[in-house]
Amino acid sequence: MKQKTVAVVGAAETTEMGKIPNMSQIMLHADAALNAMKDAGLTAKDIDGVATAGDSPVEVAHYLGITPTWVDGTSVGGCSFMLHVRHAAAAINEGLCNTVLITHAESGRSRVGARRFSRDPASQMGQFEVPYGVTTPPTMFTIPVLRYMKDVGVTEEGLAQVAVVQREWAAKNPRASFRDPITVDDVLNSKMIAWPFRLLMCCLVTDGGGALILTSAERAKDFPQKPVYILGTGESCETPMISQMEDFTTSKAFRVSGKKAFEEAGIKHSDVDHLMIYDAFAHLPLYGLEDLGFCERGEAAAFIREGHTRPGGKLPLNTNGGGLSYMHSGMYGMYALQESVRQMRGIAPAQVPGAKISIAHGVGGMFAASGTIVFSNEAP
Amino acid sequence: MADYNRPLPAPTPETQHFWDGCREGELRLQRCTSCKESYFPPRPFCPACGSRDVEIYKASGKATLYSYVINHRPRPDFGDTPHSIAVVTLAEGPRMMTNIVDCPQTPEALELDMALEVTFEKANDEISLPKFKPSKG
CATH class of the missing domain: 3.40.47.10 (Thiolase/Chalcone synthase)
Structure with a gap:
């Protein structure tokens, strides 16, 4: 199904990349998000859709002061942000929201405020893979x-x-x-x-993050950056x-x-x-x-x-x-x-x-x- | 066995029969009684056709080596000697993760498609892990 087109109007990574021991994971989200909002000429008040993976979109929305009408916490690993783009395009087309912020951040190297990783030994992986040394x-x-x-x-x-x-x-x-x-x-x-x-x-294993802002192609023309369309x-x-x-x-x-x-x-x-x-x-x-x-x-x-x-x-x-x-x-x-x-x-x-x-x-x-x-x- | 310090499975109601089998030296699989599909990991319905009419049976324990890596990174629980982490194809069809044991942990000794047979490594009174060794013929 080909719907109306959606475009990226804001995109940025964290200010620093690599080793960022002076920033916690939630602040890496915010750093990338603030950079992307600046890129798009927007503030948090203009955002009505939030998506992230790994961490909760609730954390990201609240930390940035966003009150969304659309939330996506799809978390299926490192491609989650592609899925967020896809879901955001559908949501914008459906009128659930107008301007979506998608963030990723991870204090992967410095582990400041990062989630602890553990696998439940009763999960399928915990029973049938982890005991053999695959962690x-x-x-x-x-x-x-x-x-x-x-x-x-x-x-x-x-x-x-x-x-x-x-x-x-x-x-x-x-x-x-x-x-x-x-x-x-x-x-x-x-x-x-x-x-x-x-x-x-x-x-590599590094610290960093990135954020994207999407809106309808119709609105995208009025933004400062050249729109990048989702085909x-x-x-x-x-x-x-x-x-x-x-x-x-x-x-x-x-x-x-x-x-x-x-x-x-x-x-x-x-x-x-x-x-x-x-x-x-x-x-x-x-x-x-x-x-x-x-x-x-x-x-x-x-x-x-x-x-x-x-x-x-x-x-x-x-x-x-x-x-x-x-x-x-x-x-x-x-x-x-x-x-x-x-x-x-x-x-x-x-x-x-x-x-x-x-x-x-x-x-x-x-x-x-x-x-x-x-x-x-x-x-x- | 008291010093077994590696991660161990925690059986659930759907998998208890499998781990009971391992403790008793049997590799137990499940098979759909309508479509005859054998499957793994355990669950009380057939993932191929959705039927709940499934049976537990003792598998042959024969397998072939599908793929593997040899981990070289030291781990507190697995030690610092390189060891294989492998996926085998069971004679009945399903695949499972395991370690290949009773042979050198080298690319030369671990040939893809080599014939293997199950052996059980006792971790404690409840849990024995199915591992695979080169088949004697």
């Missing part, structure tokens, strides 16, 4: 990759190449955490974390337990979410000028490129090795440096959305010249959920 993403998100590598013929070098190319993008971004060039050998010789994953194949959206989920994925070589949630977003936007893959794929670990862009249909099964590693996703390539991918080199506070989806918006506004540090359509694709949990947003800087 953190490096020992969980990584488990499918050996099956993928064997079945589709990808090597450790192919996996390492993902991190190498993303570092090329990070080198162009003054805010990126890691900017020095790396080689495939550097990646393969970095510290072993969970075989076959080395340190440089795993995302299409998708969402799905598969399983909270990575051991229960249908197939370790492909994500069902990615496929369903991506297909929805493409259909709703009415675009072809060749229309896409810029792509963000949530990269908590080096295998995610490979799954993303294939499950979204940019590459045939098993061809993503070669596609990256051949240079199609690097600066100057035909499909610039993860142009902020990604979770591997830019930043990753815990729920990276917000930063993928922010980079898509910057690219559509034409203000990204590594700007793709003339880009008109951008896709931000997120993962939640460990292949548990997914959200996909198609952006454009041209009104549909």
Whole structure:
């Protein structure tokens, strides 16, 4: 169903990024939100819809002094913000609210005022996964990759190449955490974390946040920034337990979410000028490129090795440096959305010249959920 | 066993039969009596067709290695020796998370699709965890 168009009219990240020990998690939400409101020329009084994940939207609304008529606390991991964009678009179209604020913040590194993480031993994961040593993403998100590598013929070098190319993008971004060039050998010789994953194949752990403000495309014309239109959206989920994925070589949630977003936007893959794929670990862009249909099964590693996703390539991918080199506070989806918006506004540090359509694709949990947003800087 | 300091499952009414089976040295699965689908983790209805007519049965304990990682990060509860965290495909179809034991924890020793069989590791009087070891043939 194609509804009236909604646009991003405010977008910002936290003032600082990386290590922010002097700010608690709720203040990181507020810092990003205040920056986004300034960007949009709004105050809290102008916001009537609030969404966040991880923390409660009630906390965010009250801390900022917002009285919303629409609240979304969908929390399905790092892609939650893609789902918020999708839900916000529907809510605005339905007249439930006019101006939505979506925030993410996490004191991922400094852990100031951050939620404590624990898994109930009576939950399904607590009973059937945690006892075997799978408690953190490096020992969980990584488990499918050996099956993928064997079945589709990808090597450790192919996996390492993902991190190498993303570092090329990070080198162009003054805010990126890691900017020095790396080689495939550097990646393969970095510290072993969970075989076959080395340190440089795993995302950073940082502090930070981001916020988006959305309203109807009709109203968007009156805002100070160039509107970035939502052309299409998708969402799905598969399983909270990575051991229960249908197939370790492909994500069902990615496929369903991506297909929805493409259909709703009415675009072809060749229309896409810029792509963000949530990269908590080096295998995610490979799954993303294939499950979204940019590459045939098993061809993503070669596609990256051949240079199609690097600066100057035909499909610039993860142009902020990604979770591997830019930043990753815990729920990276917000930063993928922010980079898509910057690219559509034409203000990204590594700007793709003339880009008109951008896709931000997120993962939640460990292949548990997914959200996909198609952006454009041209009104549909 | 008193010094077992790793996270342990807390059985629920829907999973008690599974953990009772493990304690008694049996890997118990469930199967739908209408569509015949075997499934895991336990629940009192068939996730394929929704029927509540399901039965518990003793699985063969045979499996193959689907995928794994070898964790190298020291943990207070698992020690600092690299250890496998694996997903196996049971002969009956369902997959489960486990550790591969009784073999070197190396990529050379852990070959995808290798034949495995269940073995139970007693944690305490209530809980034994199903683990898998290379099949003897």
